[in-house]
Amino acid sequence: MPSDDQLWLDDDSGPLVRPYAMTRGRTRPARPELDVVTQLLTVRRGDPRNLPVEHDEILRLCARPLSIAEVASYLDTPMVVVKVLVSDLIDQGMLTTDAKTRARGRPNRQLLEAVLDGMRRL
Template structure:
């Protein structure tokens, strides 16, 4: 059943009726370089003009630092669409971003094995 307020944009059988590319106005490239592990956080600045519902949801999620991948998961949107939305908010000064900090080389074999081990334990 659709949640209250979802209106005609969510159908129980079909799912989301608005296609992801319409959320980003057809754009597929964010204006700001964002990694899936980049941290985004609100700045407290109010974006100029009205926001779309996804932009407002993203701002609400980013009250504390959160990775781009987590925002995408909560919004139930593809990562590239989420990056476009977040870059819109960075461009207008409502969000700030911090690149991921790797303590090690991100392609270090030991690091990748530790991630794989952690994922296996979760399953």
């Protein structure tokens, strides 16, 4: 009979914690303005005994600014799950976003073409 640790780990698929379990069944973040490039930064750490493991890991990672895409990659977790968890942490005042990143929007086409032309010349 396998031990308790072996029941929750499958060598091929990894840990058997489903994304909806991490978000308590929520599939949409409370903050729809979050996107893949939104920069995150930990404002204050919570007591790890009172935080779910995923929340604590996000706070640890965001001790330096990271994008939501980077956090999702480090956690090997779907983007929408990370957005839900990040929304929770922002609402609790533990995480902040870089409003300047969102306000800047996308770079203009002329700038991107100029960068591409410069790279082609290299």
